Amino acid sequence: MDFQALKHNSDFVKRDLENANLNVSLQYFKTLCDEKKLSRDLIAPFYSATMLADYDLYLKSLDQWSEEAREADAIPKLLAGAVAVSIGERVYTVNMSSFATRSVSQSTEENVQQGPSDSLSEKPDISLNMIRNHYRLSTLRVEELQLAVDSKTRSVLVYDEKLVDPQALQYLRTKLSALRNEVIQSAGQLQRLLTSRRGNPFPLFLATERTDRVVRNLFDGRIVLLIEGSSWSLIGPASFFDFFKSMDDIAQLSIVGEFLVGTRFLALLITLFLPGLYVAIISFSPDIINVQLALLIAGSRVSVALPPYLEILFMMLMVEFLIEASIRLPKTISSTATTVGGLILGETAVQAGLVSTVMIIVTSSVAISNFVIPVNAMHQAIRITRYPIIIMGALFGMLGIVVASIGLVSFLCGLRSLGTTPYMVLLKRPMK
Structure with missing residues (x-):
């Protein structure tokens, strides 16, 4: 096997070894193989052998070896870090892979308060x-x-x-x-x-x-x-409920853990429905809230030029932009840039008459509540789901909110995890 398909790679190496009348050829990718291990386990034993049969038996005693009949079978193993050893007409592949990986480190994306902090590896x-x-x-x-x-x-x-x-x-x-x-x-x-x-x-x-x-x-x-x-x-x-649990909950006292889970579901209701309810109440049903609160909201909106649905969409989109900026910017400046940007945006938007002061409170409450959800994938889903509810509230008022809520629950009940498990079922440890 000459591996013509691989020879155009600059990191592909072919080494011919000679020891008296013994000849062996090694072919491998130097960027995938551990050179020290290769020298210790393949090259040094070759120069210590007196017969090819002895070296052949030695190769078969290694942990990860196989004899290859076709070049097509050997190429994937070479690409995975193996060395092709040619002894006469026979070709063996021996694993000598060396992949750069980080050592076991602390979890960086999932904060740990109590409990093991080691994270999984790429290997x-x-x-x-x-x-x-x-x-x-x-x-x-x-x-x-x-x-x-x-x-x-x-x-x-x-x-x-x-x-x-x-x-x-x-x-x-x-x-x-x-x-x-x-x-x-x-x-x-x-x-x-x-x-x-x-x-x-x-x-x-x-x-x-x-x-x-x-x-x-x-x-x-x-x-x-x-x-x-x-x-x-x-x-x-x-299940849906798994995304509102943290591993730190089981390290707390029972009542504390249950309280924390309860606050997360309360935060879910706030971040999901508060913007839509604000639009529906202000636009269609201001009479369902306290008179003093209604007058307060109306007074804060006296100088606002935008209708409530555009006001809430504008602020929600600005929050989305700030979140994306905090993720994409370098960590050294992301927190400063987004904090300053958020403060300037909120203050100038109120002064310019684009949004009301109550709208700033609503937006802040929604943004903070969204990040109470412990699993990133779920609060991203909630961010997306929020907008259809806002649109339904802007078009049909409280009726639209009710219809959107029923549609959301029906959609969630129709989901299946791994094709078998209902998404809205509280999974418990099986007793077997």
């Missing part, structure tokens, strides 16, 4: 090491899959065979096997491909980089999906 093997150290049961099963034929992206399914739902597991296997022509590089991209219902902003998988959340969900009978190259894992099946 599934390292992540599995951490998971097995916390989940020491013989019923834990690890199943490796390849997500795409061309890119050879590794994925690993982790589950407890006694607690897992067999139908959900089979559904996930079927969906993953269908992703044969996709190049997958992140857990978020994989979640989008696995979400079959178009136009659905709500996440059907729980994404996390925390080891303790993974272990907790394994005890609850969930399936964990690890993706090579991403430190985030996907957990399914997931």
